[in-house]
Amino acid sequence: MVALLFLSPALLSLAVLRLIPAGSALWESFFHKSLLESSSVFVGLGNYIELFTNQGFLGSLGVTLLFTVLVNPIQVFVALLLAVLFTKRSAGSRIWRSLVILPIAVPPAVSAVIWSVIYRPDGLANSFLSLVGIPPQPFLTSPQQALWCIIVLLSWVGVGYWMLFLIAGINDIPDSYYEAASLDGASSWRKLWSITIPLLRRPLAFVLVADTVSNFLVFAPVQILTKGGPQGATNLLMYDIYNRAYTLGDVNKAQAEVIILVLLTVIVVALQFRLLRSDDS
Template identity: 35%
Template sequence: MLSTTTRPVRGTGRKRSRRELLVAAGFLAPFLIILAIFQYAPVALLIKNSLFSYTLINPDLQTFVGLENFARIFSDPAALQTIGVTLIFAVGMVVLIIPLGFLLATYLNQPLPGRGILRTAVFLPVITSSVVVATLWNFLLANEGLVNAVLNSLGLGTASFLTDRALALPSIIIMSVWQQVGMAAILYLGGLQSIPGDVMEASVLDGAGGLKRTFLIVIPLLSRTTVMVVVIMTVFALQSFTPAYVMTQGAPGGTTNLLVYEIYKQAFTLQDPGFASALSVLLLVGAITISLIQMRLLRTRWDY
C-alpha cells in the first residue's frame, strides 16, 4: 500500500505571513500617520521649543537657552505655587470622586423606577461643556448668587466663595467633582454589573450582611475599576483649565492658578512660549509618572 504525505510548499507560510503583515500595515497606516502628525510631532516640537527663549510676536528671533526654562520652574515661587495648587486640586478631586462615584453607582444599580432617566441625569454634566458648567457655578457662587441668597435667608451671612483665599480652591474643586462624578459612577456601575452573581449569592448564603459584602467582596472585586477611575480623574484634574480661566483667573493670590492656566498665561499673555513649553513638558512627564505610580500602588491580584 502506497502512502502519500502532503508536504508543505516551501515559502507558502512565509508568503502568507508577509501578506498578513501587509494587510495589517494597510489598516494601521492611516491611524499611525494621524497619530504621528497630531500627537508625536507636536510633542517633539514642544520639547524643542522648551529649549529656546522667544516671543510669539517675533518667533524667528529665538535664543537657545538649553535647560534654563526648566531650572526657572523650580526657582520661580509663582511656578512652584502653581504646581502645588494643581496637585492639591487633583488630590481633592480624587479623594471626593472615588467614594461619591461608588455610592452613586451602588444606588443606580438597584431596580429603581425611571432608572435610565436617573443614569442619564447623572452622566449629563460630564458631556456638558466645561465653559457652560463653570459659568453656571460662577452665577451660583457669586457674592449675589443663589448660594449666598440661601445663606442670607438662613441668617448665615455672605461667603466670598471665589474671592476668599480659603474658599476659592475648595469651590472650584466642588464644581469639578459635581461635573465629573457621573463619569466615575458610570465606570463603577459597569464594574458592579460585571461581578458574577454566584459570588454574591454565595456570600448571602454564608450569612454576610450588606456592609460585609461591600467591604470584603464588592470593593476588592472593583479594584481594577478603582485604578481606572483614579488614573482618569487624576489626568483630568492635572489638565484642568476652564475653572481657573472662567471663574477666578487664578485669583485670589494665585490660590486657584492651575498649571494649564499658567501655561496659557505664560504663552499668550506674558509672551513667553519657551517657558510655557517647559511647563507643558513638565506636566506631560508628571501626568505619565503619577499615572504609572498609581497603577503600581493600586495594582491588584483580584480577578473574576
C-alpha cells in the first residue's frame, strides 16, 4: 500500500500524459469528420484502408523504413567504435570523448539550424569539398542526397549519446578476462570479437532498439531543413502526421497514422524483449 502511494504520482502522470491520449487517438481514428454535417461519422477501419491505398502515405512509410535501415546500423556501429576507442587508456581520450558528447547538449532545433547553414550552397560543407577538388553539391535540394543529410545531422547528435551506454557496458566487463586473453596471446581484434562484443550484447540490444524507436520519431530536422522534400525524399512518418493534421486538417487520418507508428514501435520493443530474453538464456 505504501509502495502504491509513492508510485501514484508517476502512475497518474502516465495515465494522463500517455494512456488517455493514446486511447483517445485510437478511438478517434475510427471516425471521419464530415465537413458538410460538421460531425464525426464512424467509419471503422476506413481511415486505415484509405491510408494504405494512399501513395503519399505509402511513400512516407517506405522512406521511414529506408531511413531506419540506414541510420540505425551507422549510428550503432560508430557509437561502438568510439566507445571501444575511448575506453582505451590513451592521452587525450577524455578530451575527444567530451567533444563527441557535446552535441547532446544542443537542442535538436538548434542543431538543425546549424546544419542548415553548413548545407547551404555557399556553406561550410561545399567550402570543404572545394578544397579537395569536389564540385559544389546540392545537399538538401537533391532527392538523392537530402535523406543522407538528415542522417548525418542525426548521427552528429545521437552517436555521442548512444556511445555513453556502450562505454558503461565496456567498463562493466572484468579486466581479468582481457588479462587472461593477453596471456594466451590474443590480439586486440580477437579480444574485441571474443570478449567485448559478446559481453556487450545486452547494452548493444538496448542501444539498437532505443535508437530505432528514437529515429521513428524524428520530426524537428525534417520540419526545419526540408519539410519532407524534395519530392518526398525526407517525408518521414512523424512529419507526414504533422502535415496531415495541421496542413490538410485531416485529424482522424493523422490519428490513424499515429496508431500505425505506435504499432511499429511496439514491434521494436517486442524485439528488445526477445533480444534480452535470449541473452539471459
